[in-house]
Amino acid sequence: MDYTFWTFVLLSVAALWYMFSLFIGRSRLHMRLARFRSQGRFSILDDALSNDNNNGFAQDYRAGLSSRTFDIAINIEGGDSRPGLDSEEVRRIMETRGVSFDKARLIRQQQLMQRNGIDPSTGMPLDPKAVTFGR
16 A cells, blocks of 8 residues: 555656656757758748748748747748848847747847836836826
8 A cells, every 4th residue: 555655656756747847848849949940851831931032031930930829931921022020139039048939029029118118017108207098
């Protein structure tokens, strides 16, 4: 009886440790997938990417700056002629902090709001002279 209890406890701790390591390692997985995309090993848009070498969105996609929530493949397939994303700052945040593309975009947006005198958590101006109506 005592043997089965401790076996159960040990297996439970091992399972929790495994799930915790998977949760922590997901940002590293995003970075590895981004590197595969940048090296052309994981590209699902090979035809569109090979035709648009000078397209900014194609270059950003190759660099791994795309995700399920911010998919730029639609821009590439649609032949979007805009210059692409502000990718240098997002890429720098991804590399220095080791975060995913979506998290790096969020951090960049919060930094821009802070620089422009807007509270990133509420979206309200930080200027004491600002007048707001409502809340």
